[in-house]
Amino acid sequence: MAIRELLRGTVDWTRLEAVARTVAERNGRTAVRVEFLDADNWLSTPMIVDDEWFVKVVTPQNSVVHAVFTAGRNLGAFSSGTEGFFDHVGTPLALAEREFEAATRMRAIGLNAPRPVDAFEVEGLGVLVLEYLPDFRTFDDLADAEVESHASELFDVLSTMHDEGLAHGDLRGENLLVYDDELYVIDATTVREEGFAGARSYDLACALAELAQRIGAREAVAAAREAYPVADVLAARDFLDFVALRPDHDFDGNALKGEIERVAT
Template identity: 65%
Template sequence: MAFRRLLKGQVEWDLLEGVAREVGRRYGQSDLRVEFLDADNWLSTPFVVNGRWFVKVMTDQHSLLHAVLTTGRNLGAFSSGREGFFEHVADPLEMAERELEATRKMRDIGLHVPEPVEAFAHEGLGVLVVEYLPEFRTLSDLTPDEVGRYAPDLFSALARMHAAGLAHGDLRAENVLVARDTLYLIDATSVRADAADQARAYDLACAMAALEPRIGPRRVVAAASEHYPITDLLAAEDFLDFVNIRPDHDFDAASVKGEIEKNATAGA
């Protein structure tokens, strides 16, 4: 557990208090209520202020871990026969600014994301502030029937993002929320602007990986096919084995590949 805390870059309590007070000062809140969420965040320490603002605090340790994970993901992309497309960030503030920028771009094209507020530096920390979505559930919290109902919405959102030249880069069940009967995307990461095709295929592979354990490969590929041509599904197939070795995905890659191949053969 000590090693896990080291990797996750635990923030000292007085620094977290200072960030909460700064958030209150910036938004005219003298009485503060801070709630820490039971979330397994490796790249930030999150909390909620006054039930309105979701705050992510990022340290140098988080930035270092981000660099390590980025290198590993790029190596995984190389192993899939593609050029690495994940971007490094220089420091905690840049981490916060990149995520804020990605969230703003997604919101600007009409995707459902928490409203971006700002990113700022505080005592060497990077701080991201976005709208807090109360009473949300992650994709993992939904029943199989609910997952099946929202699966087309997920692929629709991805297709809209990709058509605008954007990519998520870290799509997994924990980064897909349902609140107010609406599907939201959170925690987009940095990908190279000149590697849109690779990032698009990776996003699609991650979406199928997140959905398959809940609704099965046939329904997953059918839902994806509503918004993507078979050529995109075949490109995503190249990333499925890489996605399957990530600790945050556990799915039947062979069955998903089989459904994609079946669709490709039927459409030939």
């Protein structure tokens, strides 16, 4: 836990007060109520403001950790036989602005994402303000039957992103929200344009792994095939060993590869 806290870093109260004060001022309010979340988040300090906005505070330490994560993921991509496609931006403000842009682009193509409100800098901190979705649940919170009911929707969303030249880059259960029985996607990252084909296959591999561990390999592959041709699913197979290294995916890689190969033949 001490190592984790060191890597994540902390934000002293006076700087968080400055963030809250700036959020209030930029929205014409004299004061706001802040609730801090007990979230296991490596890349920001999250808080809820006035039950209306979800705010992420990004520190220089968070930016350093993001660079380390990006380097590790690119090594994993190399191990899957492709050039690294994950991209790092160098400052806390750039990280906030990048997520703001990703949410804006997703909403522009008709996908559900929390409405981006603002991105700015305060005392060297990057601040991202998004619409707060009350009473949402992540995929991790859903019963397996509910996950299965959203399986086809997940691949439809992913396919729409990919058709519009967008890749997620960090698809996992906690980045998939269900609100008012609709699927929302959050925390999309940046990938290099020249590596888009690899990022697309990686996204699909992550989605297959996420579903296979909940509803089974056959059901996951069948849902993917509703939105993607066999060739795309086969390309995703090459990234499954890389995905299996991530602690947030716990699936039977051999079973999933076998089901993909069965469908392909």
